[in-house]
Amino acid sequence: MMEFSLNENQLMITDMIQDFAAKEIIPYQKEWDESQEFPVPLFKKLGALGLMGVLVPEKYQGSGFTYTEYVTVISEISKFDGSIGLSVAAHNSLCTGHILQFGNEQQKQQWLPKLATGEFIGAWGLTEPNTGSDAGNMKTVAEKEGPDWVINGSKNFITHGNSGDIAVVIARTGEPGDSHGMTAFVVEKGTPGFTGGRKENKLGMRASETSEMIFDNCRLPDTNRLGEVGSGFIQSLKVLDGGRISIAALSIGIGKASLEASIQYSRERHQFNQPIANFQGISFKLAQMATELEAASLLTFRAAELKCKNQSVSKESAMAKYYASEVAVKLSNEAVQIFGGYGYTKDYPVEKYYRDAKLCTIGEGTSEIQKIVIAREILN
Numbered sequence: 001m002m003e004f005s006l007n008e009n010q011l012m013i014t015d016m017i018q019d020f021a022a023k024e025i026i027p028y029q030k031e032w033d034e035s036q037e038f039p040v041p042l043f044k045k046l047g048a049l050g051l052m053g054v055l056v057p058e059k060y061q062g063s064g065f066t067y068t069e070y071v072t073v074i075s076e077i078s079k080f081d082g083s084i085g086l087s088v089a090a091h092n093s094l095c096t097g098h099i100l101q102f103g104n105e106q107q108k109q110q111w112l113p114k115l116a117t118g119e120f121i122g123a124w125g126l127t128e129p130n131t132g133s134d135a136g137n138m139k140t141v142a143e144k145e146g147p148d149w150v151i152n153g154s155k156n157f158i159t160h161g162n163s164g165d166i167a168v169v170i171a172r173t174g175e176p177g178d179s180h181g182m183t184a185f186v187v188e189k190g191t192p193g194f195t196g197g198r199k200e201n202k203l204g205m206r207a208s209e210t211s212e213m214i215f216d217n218c219r220l221p222d223t224n225r226l227g228e229v230g231s232g233f234i235q236s237l238k239v240l241d242g243g244r245i246s247i248a249a250l251s252i253g254i255g256k257a258s259l260e261a262s263i264q265y266s267r268e269r270h271q272f273n274q275p276i277a278n279f280q281g282i283s284f285k286l287a288q289m290a291t292e293l294e295a296a297s298l299l300t301f302r303a304a305e306l307k308c309k310n311q312s313v314s315k316e317s318a319m320a321k322y323y324a325s326e327v328a329v330k331l332s333n334e335a336v337q338i339f340g341g342y343g344y345t346k347d348y349p350v351e352k353y354y355r356d357a358k359l360c361t362i363g364e365g366t367s368e369i370q371k372i373v374i375a376r377e378i379l380n
Contacts, residue, residue, distance in 0.1 A: 009065060010072040016049065017073070021080035029081045032207035033352060036199075038087070038163055039207060040121065046088065047118015051077075054092050056100060060112035067242070067304040071249040075300075078253025079260075082356035083207035085253055086363075089246035090159035090208075091115070095122025098168040098184065098239045102227045111166060111186065123164030125155035125213050126236055132157075133369050135170075136233065140215060142171035142183060147222055149185065151215040154197065161211035162196030165189045169213070170232045182232035186224045193218030204355030241313050243364045244321035248300040251321075251328035251360040255293045258328070258335040258353045262286060265339055265348075282338060289331050296324035315377035322370035325360035332357040 006014070024042060032039055046052055054070045056062020065073075070092065078085030096115045099107060114120040131138045140153025151171050155161070167187050174181020187194050197212025227235055263286060266277035276282050303316040332353040336343035343350045361367045 006072070007068070009069045013069060013072050014076055017051075017076040017080075020045075020049065021077070025077075025080045025084060029083075029207070029352075030346070032081075032083065034206075036201070036206045038160075038209035039084075040163060042084065043087065043091070043121055044118045047116070050116075051088060052091055052118040053096065053112070053116020056096060056112050056116040060108060060116055062112065062116035067245060067307040068301065071245065071252075071300055071304045074246055074249035075253040075256065078250045079257045080253075081207065082250060082254050082353070082359075083205045085250045086205050086359070087159060087208040089243070089250055090124065091122045093243045093246040094124035094159075094239060095164070095166065095168050097242055098124060098226065098235065099186065101239065102184065102231075102235050103186075106223070107186065107226065115166070120165035121160050121163060123158055123160040123167040123213070124239075125158050125161075125167050125169040127155060127157045129154065129156050133366060135236070136179060136182075137176050138170070138172050138182065140169070140171045142173050142185065144173075145219075149220045149222065149225065151185065151187075151193070151218040151220065153215050155213040156197075157200065157210055158213050160209055161213045162199060163209050167194075167213060168226065169215075170236055171215075173229055173232075179233050180230040182236075183229050184226040184232040184235055185220055186226060187215075187218065187220060191218055191220065203358065204352070205359045237314075240364055241317045242307060244317040244370070245300060245303050245307060245313070247360050247364050248296070248303065248317070248320035248324035251324035251357070252293065252297055252300055254328045254353050254357045254360070255289075255296065255324070255331045258331040258350060258357075259286070259289050259293055261348070261350055261353075262289065262335045262338045276338075285334050285338060289334055292327045293331060296320070296327045299323055315374055318365075318370040318373040318377070321360075321365065322367050322374065325357075326367060328357040328360050 050063040053062030054065050054073050058064040074085050074089050115122050128138050142149045142151045169185050169187050170182050173183040193216045195214050197214045199211040266282050267275050269276045299320040303313050303320040306313045335350040336354050339350050342348050
């Protein structure tokens with residue numbers, strides 16, 4: 001049975017993030033957005049709060065929480081700034097999550113404590129310039145040379161591609177298109193042949209760094225290989241199951257912010273001698289926004305609950321990610337409409353919600369890819 005009330009941990013997390021955001025996020029979010037600054041010091045502070053290792057067991061200096069608490073973390077942070085929520089999600093569920101799921105004990109002890117405390121910021125490299133949704137045909141290659149592996153190629157649209165201290169990278173070790181022809185590796189910043197590339201100039205999520213990673217004869221010891229040779233793509237699909245819950249949670253946060261701002265504004269804004277909330281055209285918008293946000297939350301927490309129980313979540317995480325991301329776009333669009341001309345200016349936050357929300361329908365699998373996953377699951 002699903003539990004609909006927040007547990008003690010979730011209530012504690014909510015209060016902690018609200019206090020933190022008031023001091024450390026809200027005063028700077030406009031500056032970060034306009035300058036596209038990735039605020040590294042902020043993530044060190046988030047690490048001190050245990051929010052960079054939410055799912056990591058305490059023995060590796062993590063918080064040891066479940067996916068239920070993790071959804072609360074991402075949605076609450078994203079309510080204050082989607083960019084920060086996105087970076088916290090990518091660090092936790094992709095890079096850290098991959099090592100947590102598929103690393104051996106030595107690898108976990110070596111890297112998880114640094115990631116969980118925020119000493120290291122993590123990146124995850126799957127996407128390439130010509131292989132977005134078609135990741136099976138990636139061009140980045142890892143070849144065995146004696147005891148080492150040598151990686152050549154590039155990745156793009158990588159969160160923390162420049163600033164990350166460590167990256168989990170998927171490279172081809174077999175034939176193109178072979179789902180058993182890719183392998184995962186851990187690459188630390190400073191490794192010869194591994195550099196960051198061009199930083200993207202983005203519509204939204206501008207305080208979350210997105211850039212290239214370039215590999216030019218990047219040599220790694222075999223001890224940096226995660227799991228069996230050829231298992232990298234299968235690992236990635238499992239990591240993305242969790243990552244999609246992250247994006248659903250991110251979407252819920254932006255949706256909540258859009259709804260709350262709309263409710264407040266509709267009470268304060270007067271036209272024809274009354275608050276615009278009194279007009280059915282506005283109140284019906286708010287009613288639909290609240291209902292769709294609630295539905296998105298239920299889908300997301302259902303997927304998180306199944307993840308906590310180690311059950312298959314491919315269908316549920318795809319449904320949550322697909323629906324919640326589309327709802328975030330819809331709610332932020334409605335928020336701009338409710339604010340009218342003011343919603344189109346940077347004096348109010350809803351224009352940022354509008355710009356940030358769109359990424360949720362694209363990152364970690366587009367809405368179209370989610371439909372493919374859902375259809376495959378229900379038809380098999």
